[in-house]
Amino acid sequence: MKTTNSRSFKIICSLFLTLTILGVQDSNAQFWKKKKDKKETVKKTPPKKKGKSIKDLTKSSKKIEGLFTIFQDTITGSVKLLVKKDQLNKDFIYFSQIADGVVEAGQFRGAYQGSTVFNLKKFFNRLEFIAPNTAFYFDKNNAISKSSEANISDAVVAAGKILAEDEKTGEFLIDADGLFLSETFTRVKRPRFPGSSPLAFSLGRFDKGKSKVEEIKNYPENTNVKTEYVYNNPSVLNGGSAAVTDGRNVSIKVFHTFMNMPESDYETRLDDARVGYFLTETNDMTSTDVVNYRDFIHRWKLVKKDPNATISEPVTPITWWIENTTPKEFIETIKEGVLAWNEAFEKAGFNNAMVVKVQPDDADWDAGDVRYNVLRWTSSPNPPFGGYGPSFVNPRTGEILGADIMLEYVHFTNRVYYDRVFNNAAALNFTAETEEEEKAKFFQNKNNHLFCSKGHLMHENTLFGQTVLAAAGASDLEMKGMKEQGMKSLIMHEVGHTLGLNHNMKASQLFSPEQLADANFIKGKALTGSVMDYAGINLTKDRSKQGQYYDMAVGPYDVWAIQFGYTPFKSDSEREALLARSTEPALIFGNDADDMRSPGKAIDPRVMIGDLSNDQIRYSIDRIELSNSMMKDIKTRFGTSGESYMQLRQAYYILSGQSATAAGVISRFIGGVYVDRTKPGQDASVKPYTPVSLEDQKRAMNALEKYVFAPDAFNAPADVYNYLARQRRGYNFFSGTEDPKIHEQVLSYQTRILAHIMHPNTLQRISNSELYGNEYKLSTYMTDLNNAMFKQDIRGSVNSFRQNLQAAYTKGLINIITGKSSSRYPVAAKSMAIYNLKNIKTWVSNNTGDIATKAHKNHLKTLITNTMTEIK
8 A cells, every 4th residue: 555655646746747847838938928929019020121213223324215215324424224114025126336446356337237136024133135036937827836946045145133123114224334335235356267367466355444335325216325345455466457556455336226126017028049139037947848948038118109000109218318428529429329229119110219318517417327328438547348238127027227338438549458468378389278278268258247349349440440541541531430430330239239139240241242342332321230240340452442431320130130129019920920031141140159259169150250241251351461461551651750659560460460350250161050040940941050161161271371371471571570669668668578579479360260270169060060061071171271381381491480380280280189188179180180290290301491491390390200109
C-alpha cells in the first residue's frame, strides 16, 4: 500500500509538474503576445516611400515634344525618352545616316545605314526595343503559320529601366543616353575582314565620355536625334589622311530617326527578274513552289488624283530640293536631270510626278531632315563617290520613304583626285586568288555597301574628253557643253537609283558605232538603253563627226522599267504583257551581279562598264586608236606652258588608262556566254545561255594580240617619259622615289587582262561551254595566247616591255600547275599549260637576240625546267 501510494504520488506530482510547466509556458506566451500586440499598436507601419515622378526627374530639362518626347538636361546635356502607353506593341521605323564622317573608316556624309522595324514592349520595370524579323512570310490561312516563330530570332536591340511612370497619363520615362551614346541602334565602327592589314586605318574604342547628343529635332511624325560619336585610340598606327585632324580622336556624326509606320494603304509590287529594281527580300515559308521568293520592289507611293484618267498628276509628287550648297551655275543642269524622268512617268500614267525646288538660304531645315529629299554637294579631300543616290524604305513593304543624292564637286573639275598606284608585286607574280580571297577582297573594298561609282567613271570619261578636245583645239564653249552633258547624265543616273532602279550594265548596246558617229541621229537622245549603265563617253575618231557625248534623255529601258514599277495595272495580264517585251534589244538588263568589271567575274561580255555600242570590240578598238593618236602630240599640247608638268602627266595617264579600259572590255568576249533573263515559254527562240560566237572570240583575241600584248603596245613617244613629273610639295617624295614607273604601269595593264583570260573561272567556262555551243576550243585558245606572247619576237631581240610580259605570263602558266589556286583549274587547262611551257622552253632555247634577251630567255628556261622537275 505504501508502495502504491508512493507511485500514485509520483504520478500526481509529475502531472502537476507538467500542468504547471504548461501553464507557465502558456502564461509566458500570453505575456509576450500581449507585449507584441502592445508594441504593434504603438508603432505603426511606415507608408511606402514614394518614388520620384516624371516631373521631378525632368525639372532641369528642356522638353522637346514630337513623336517621342525627349527631355534634355540643360546642365549636363543628358537625355531621357518619354514613351506613351499607346506606343507600346506598335510598329515604328528606325533609320540612320551619317551626318559627317571619315572616308577611311567607310563612313561619310550622306551614307545611309538602312532602316529597321522596331516596337516597344514593357517587361516588368523596363522597356525593350524589339526589332522583329521581317525576312519571312507565313500565310495565316495555312496551319504551318502557327509555327512562324520557330527558329527565327527577333532582336532585343535595347532595354531601359523605367525611371518613372505616370499612371494617369500612361507615360513611361527611361534614360536615353545609353541608347544614343552607343552603337546600340546602328553600327558605326566597321569590322576588320580576314587579311586586313594591321596598319590600315581603323577607328579606336568608342569614347562615351567625349561623345554627345548634339541636336534634337522633333515633329509629330518623326523624331530626329543627331549624335557625335568619338573614337579614341591612344596608340594609333595609321592616323589617316589630312582629312583626319588627330587619328587618336576621330568623330563620326550620325542622324537617328524614329518614324511612325506609314499607313497600310500602300500597294506592294512583287519583283520580276527581267527588270532591275532594288528589293526587300522575303521568303514565303508556306509556299510549295520550287522558288519561294516574295520580294517587293522599292518604289514611291504614287496615287493618281484622278484614278480614271489615262494620265493624272499624283496626289503627292516626288519633290526634290536642290541644297543651298550648290554652285549657282549647276542649278539649271541639275533641274533638267531630275525632270527628265517625267517622260518615263508619263508613260506610267503620271504627269509632273517629279518636282524640283531650290532650298532658300534662310531655310529652317537641313538635309538631315528625312522629310526632305535633297540633292546635296560636298567637296571631300578623298571623295568616296562621284554621285550617290541612296533611299530608305519601309522594310515590311518596300515603300520608299525618303532619299538623297550626294554629289562630289571634284568630279566636275579638272582635278585628278588620286594618283595612279600600281601593285608591282601583283603584276610580276600574276596568280588567281582563291574564291574566299576574292569574296573577302570584294566586301572589304565595298565596306559592306554597294556604293555607286558612276561618278568615278564619269570623271575619268570627262577628263578623257577634255584631253581629246584640248588636243584637237576645241573651243571653251564645246568644252563647257561636254561637261554639262556629263553632269546631266550623272544626275539622271543617281535620280534613277532613288526611284528604285539598280544598275543596268547591259544597256550600252543600243546603237551601232555608225549611229553614234552621226551627230544628227543621236541629238537629244539617250546613247544607251538606260542611264543606269556605266557607259563610256562617246568620242569619234573623226573629230569632224563628233556629236553628243553623253545621254541627254532617259533611255527606252528606263521608261519601260518605270512603267513596270509605277503603272497602276488593271490586271495581271496587263502587267505580263509589259514584261513580255524584255526580249526587245533596247530593253535588255543585267546588273552588278552580272557585270564583268573584275577578273573572272560573271560571264556575259555585254554586262560591262566603260563600253558603248552594239559592237563593243570595234568601238573599243576605235577608243584605243584614238588614244594612241592623241598620245603622239601630248608633249606639244600639254607640256609647253603652265606652272608644272601635271597637265602633261595627267594626259599621259588618262590616255593610256583609257586604252587599258577598252582592252578590258575586249577581253571579256573570250570565253564569254550571253545570258538572257526571259521566262520559260516567253520566247522559244531565246536560250538562257548562248556562247559568244567563234568569230567574235577570235576578233577579241586578235585585238588583244595587237593592242595589248604586241611589242609596241601602250607605246608613247620616248621623250614624253622625261616630263612625267608630279608637282613637288614639301617632302612629298620622302617615302618613295619620284621617277615614273613606266614598265610597272604598262605591265599592270597587261596582267589585268591576263588575270581575266587566264582565270580559272574563264578557263572552266571555255571548257564547259564547248558542250553547249562554244566553238573556240580551250586548246585552240591557249595555243593562240601562247603564240601571241612569243611568236612576234622569238627569233630576235625582245624589248623590256615584252620581257616583263613574257615572264609574267610564264609564271601564270606555272601557277596553273603548281600555284595555290591550281585545284580550281580544269584538267584540260593544266594539260595545255604544260604543253605551252614545253613549247616556250623550245622557243627560248634558240639563244638569239642581244645580251638582255639571252638573259631573259635563260631566265624563262630555268623557270620552266625547275617546274617540270617539280611535277615529275
